[in-house]
Amino acid sequence: MNSQQAIGDNDPNGDRPVDNPPAFNLPSSVVGLAVILIAVHVLRTMVISQESDIWVLNGFAFVPSFYQASPDQLLVPFSPYWSPITHGFLHGDWTHLLINLVWLAAFGSAVARRFGALRFMLFLAFSAAAGALAHFVFHSMDNVPVIGASGAVSACMGAAVRFAFVPGRSMEHATTSPAYSLFQSLLNRNIMTFVVIWFGLNWLYGSGVIDLGVGAQIAWEAHMGGFIFGWLTFSFFDRTHEARVNDALYNRLS
Numbered sequence: 001m002n003s004q005q006a007i008g009d010n011d012p013n014g015d016r017p018v019d020n021p022p023a024f025n026l027p028s029s030v031v032g033l034a035v036i037l038i039a040v041h042v043l044r045t046m047v048i049s050q051e052s053d054i055w056v057l058n059g060f061a062f063v064p065s066f067y068q069a070s071p072d073q074l075l076v077p078f079s080p081y082w083s084p085i086t087h088g089f090l091h092g093d094w095t096h097l098l099i100n101l102v103w104l105a106a107f108g109s110a111v112a113r114r115f116g117a118l119r120f121m122l123f124l125a126f127s128a129a130a131g132a133l134a135h136f137v138f139h140s141m142d143n144v145p146v147i148g149a150s151g152a153v154s155a156c157m158g159a160a161v162r163f164a165f166v167p168g169r170s171m172e173h174a175t176t177s178p179a180y181s182l183f184q185s186l187l188n189r190n191i192m193t194f195v196v197i198w199f200g201l202n203w204l205y206g207s208g209v210i211d212l213g214v215g216a217q218i219a220w221e222a223h224m225g226g227f228i229f230g231w232l233t234f235s236f237f238d239r240t241h242e243a244r245v246n247d248a249l250y251n252r253l254s
Contacts, residue, residue: 061145062087127155134225151226158230
């Protein structure tokens with residue numbers, strides 16, 4: 001994957017010719033995150049022992065019931081303080097990881113370009129925590145570890161619906177175009193149709209009505225929590241939104 005645009009030999013300004021786009025053009029923040037996720041999974045599955053991996057799961061997976069225990073009862077004391085974020089770096093198997101990487105590339109790339117690297121990483125961290133919180137609300141006494149970047153990836157989908165459905169805009173151009181307000185998105189038929197279908201499929205898969213054959217329970221509540229967080233908080237992270245606000249303030253003071 002190439003995270004940088006190709007530079008045209010015949011372009012004195014260093015701009016990439018529009019008729020020669022690269023096959024893959026992922027933001028460096030997305031590529032970097034993908035490398036970290038793959039490295040963590042390789043470490044867990046090919047390098048460390050099973051006993052060490054159990055320690056990793058106890059220390060970094062999100063386990064709702066751990067909040068009912070005191071630090072001295074945990075294998076890794078105080079792990080509940082960071083596990084709402086760190087659980088997103090762990091995955092059950094390669095299929096789980098690859099699915100999240102595909103969706104991260106599809107939706108996370110557009111969001112990363114729109115937010116910028118730093119805001120994007122902060123957004124993912126808060127999104128992972130929001131997904132964990134949503135799961136905790138429904139499973140506060142559950143002792144099953146929750147792992148995977150699905151909550152954060154779902155938040156990217158939630159954020160993307162605020163600008164990807166702008167008429168006449170491709171996903172690439174929509175990353176710099178005006179976005180729908182939250183109220184406008186609630187009134188948009190295409191957005192609401194997408195949201196209803198997405199929520200319905202997540203519930204069907206998560207509740208077991210549709211069996212994906214993955215051999216593990218799907219934390220669909222975390223998906224929905226992440227999606228809602230991304231949808232609701234999009235404007236707080238959007239650089240384009242901030243630029244419009246700053247321009248409006250400057251024009252008002254001029």
